[in-house]
Amino acid sequence: MILTGPEISAAADDGRIRIHPFSPEQVNPNSYNIRLGPTLLTYTAPVIDAYELNPTQAVTIGSEGRVLLPGELYLGHTVEEVGSDTFVPLLFGRSSVGRLGLFVEITAPIGDLGFHGQWTLMLSPYAR
Numbered sequence: 001m002i003l004t005g006p007e008i009s010a011a012a013d014d015g016r017i018r019i020h021p022f023s024p025e026q027v028n029p030n031s032y033n034i035r036l037g038p039t040l041l042t043y044t045a046p047v048i049d050a051y052e053l054n055p056t057q058a059v060t061i062g063s064e065g066r067v068l069l070p071g072e073l074y075l076g077h078t079v080e081e082v083g084s085d086t087f088v089p090l091l092f093g094r095s096s097v098g099r100l101g102l103f104v105e106i107t108a109p110i111g112d113l114g115f116h117g118q119w120t121l122m123l124s125p126y127a128r
Helices: 005-014
Strands: 018-020 039-043 056-060 074-077 081-083 102-104 120-125
Touching: none
Parallel strands: none
Antiparallel strands: 018 081, 039 056, 039 074, 074 120, 102 120
């Protein structure tokens, strides 16, 4: 079941969904717009190994924005803490972001029931 905007607002009001901070202006007809936090991580090693702790470098998104390099993987986080004990949350990039060639959450768009916190975002700009 996908909740409508009014159902999202009602569930946030009665605690079935936790979105903190919550802003009514971010409610859409059937979704809620979460925001990207101010820090991104990039991997610094030329090879990423799933069995190792891979070194990263933090970069800050300033007020002027940040240029993301094609082919680079960025790890970000949501400003909002999101979760529910009732509903399984889904996270997808907006179509306007996709039209810019930025892939968001390619492999992990489904949240765990009962998780409440900031989401890690996998951001990858399209490389021509």
